[in-house]
Amino acid sequence: MKKMETDVVVIAAGLSGLAAIVQAAQNGLSVIGLEKANITGGAANMGMGPFAVGTKYQRMAAYDLTPGEAFRQHMNFTHWNVDARLVRDYYFRSADTIEWLEEMGVEFFPPALPYPVSERMRAYASPFPTGHCVKPEGGGMPGPRCASTMIKRLTECAESLGANIMLNTPATKIIMEDGKAVGAMAVDESGEEIEIRSKAVIIATGGAGDNPEMIKEYMGYDWGKDLFSFRIPGVRGDGIRMAWEAGAGHTPLTMELMYQCPDNMSVFSLDGAFRTPDLWVNLDGERFFEESTSINSTFTGNCIKRQPGGCGISVLDSALVKKYAKQGPAFVDHVHGFHCFDNFDGDVETAIENGYEYVFKADTLEELAEKAGINKERFLETVEEYNTMCDENVDSYFEKEHKYLTPIRKGPFYALKFYIGAYGTLGGIRINHHLQVLTEEGKVIPGLYAVGTDSCAIFGDTYPFTLGGNTMGYCLNSGRMAADYIAESING
Numbered sequence: 001m002k003k004m005e006t007d008v009v010v011i012a013a014g015l016s017g018l019a020a021i022v023q024a025a026q027n028g029l030s031v032i033g034l035e036k037a038n039i040t041g042g043a044a045n046m047g048m049g050p051f052a053v054g055t056k057y058q059r060m061a062a063y064d065l066t067p068g069e070a071f072r073q074h075m076n077f078t079h080w081n082v083d084a085r086l087v088r089d090y091y092f093r094s095a096d097t098i099e100w101l102e103e104m105g106v107e108f109f110p111p112a113l114p115y116p117v118s119e120r121m122r123a124y125a126s127p128f129p130t131g132h133c134v135k136p137e138g139g140g141m142p143g144p145r146c147a148s149t150m151i152k153r154l155t156e157c158a159e160s161l162g163a164n165i166m167l168n169t170p171a172t173k174i175i176m177e178d179g180k181a182v183g184a185m186a187v188d189e190s191g192e193e194i195e196i197r198s199k200a201v202i203i204a205t206g207g208a209g210d211n212p213e214m215i216k217e218y219m220g221y222d223w224g225k226d227l228f229s230f231r232i233p234g235v236r237g238d239g240i241r242m243a244w245e246a247g248a249g250h251t252p253l254t255m256e257l258m259y260q261c262p263d264n265m266s267v268f269s270l271d272g273a274f275r276t277p278d279l280w281v282n283l284d285g286e287r288f289f290e291e292s293t294s295i296n297s298t299f300t301g302n303c304i305k306r307q308p309g310g311c312g313i314s315v316l317d318s319a320l321v322k323k324y325a326k327q328g329p330a331f332v333d334h335v336h337g338f339h340c341f342d343n344f345d346g347d348v349e350t351a352i353e354n355g356y357e358y359v360f361k362a363d364t365l366e367e368l369a370e371k372a373g374i375n376k377e378r379f380l381e382t383v384e385e386y387n388t389m390c391d392e393n394v395d396s397y398f399e400k401e402h403k404y405l406t407p408i409r410k411g412p413f414y415a416l417k418f419y420i421g422a423y424g425t426l427g428g429i430r431i432n433h434h435l436q437v438l439t440e441e442g443k444v445i446p447g448l449y450a451v452g453t454d455s456c457a458i459f460g461d462t463y464p465f466t467l468g469g470n471t472m473g474y475c476l477n478s479g480r481m482a483a484d485y486i487a488e489s490i491n492g
């Protein structure tokens, strides 16, 4: 068995782990990062960018949301049922974290993205763009995977500061002595066990999004049946398990819920195109929400979760498809971009030819209902009621804005089934606002810290989509904050 010693062991070099590693090294501490995968960055390689408030980008564009106002919005959204000091400290540090990243060479898109303003603002269902999308190296538009450039810069910076990041080296256990965390066990690439002794241990393993058994046990979802969440390979709840074994208290394990069609990356344009504010029904053939809510991915996820079969169906007719192909979609949500209707019919045909079983095309509404397994009689009644409301320009049921009231009359007709998805899990390990791990009784476990999604219980029951970029924001800032608290405690 190999033996090593360091000031801080960081278990995982995903987003929060890297932030902790860099900040600890900048604080003059020696750091070892243990990373299970053969690359750094975890789920963050897939994303766009972090939340921040009070940044120069927002000031330049005259967005005057202050950290204090954003904090109050967050706390009201969560009914003050989360750790106010943790949220406050994170929000007030977030702008500094953007500058910290810029010093490493990370660049961000200015908030004035190349979309019409009203649509851009709707992207986060609030007039304040808080998500800071990373500019990908080599150019490109804002979109999925942009944040992998931020991971690259963080990793380079960690290495330049002398941090030792060991890839293909999963941590297996926290070493506990007299109730204190004094290091971690790991297994290196060759299969040899390593014992690393340290003054502090930071857990940052990114939750349990790739662990359907844990998801079923703690949340009751059946992955692949009523949940189609992203599964970042290797993110299996290791850190949560290790912390619990070391005596950590539990917080509810939740999904970072949103909605998507199954295997959405293979039908990406369709997943974007059907996110319209037009007619949506459930399998019973009934409307179930005010459809312009579909721009808010987490609220829509909550609505879909409650429907029969956990399924919500977006319905389009040819007139709408033609309109959106000409004018662009009603909403632009940044993730799917402006062009998802460019080859709509071709995308539908290809998906059907490839055996994709969640998208449907039919000449009549009856046939559409049959193909999609929707209650036909009720669906036909719903469409008739809906079309009458459109003709009268008043949604007398959900009071949708009249600009979104367009009848569904012209075949062929199209439908896509949406289910709940998620970016991963949130929470599991109980902490205080210094990111110190607590026992079930609320006592600090000396030397043990948990950051990133493993400890993220600041969103309450729903991810605050209105303050976008919040998971990456929490991951970066919790990592930095833990590293600062550790430096203070080690250096007195």
Ligand SMILES: Cc1cc2nc3c(=O)[nH]c(=O)nc-3n(C[C@H](O)[C@H](O)[C@H](O)COP(=O)(O)OP(=O)(O)OC[C@H]3O[C@@H](n4cnc5c(N)ncnc54)[C@H](O)[C@@H]3O)c2cc1C
Pocket: 011, 012, 013, 014, 015, 016, 017, 034, 035, 036, 037, 039, 040, 041, 042, 043, 044, 045, 046, 047, 048, 049, 050, 051, 169, 170, 171, 172, 204, 205, 206, 207, 230, 232, 233, 234, 235, 236, 238, 239, 423, 424, 451, 452, 453, 454, 468, 469, 470, 471, 472, 473, 475
């Ligand atoms: C498609 C997609 C898009 C997203 N877009 C955004 C966005 O634009 N903005 C935003 O705010 N959030 C976004 N998110 C969420 C965000 O990326 C994650 O919340 C964030 O990366 C989590 O950071 P983390 O450090 O907790 O975990 P991760 O970044 O996932 O890192 C976890 C790391 O732990 C490692 N690990 C696991 N077990 C062990 C072990 N035993 N030992 C050592 N290492 C281990 C894994 O290999 C991984 O590298 C997105 C997520 C997805 C999936």
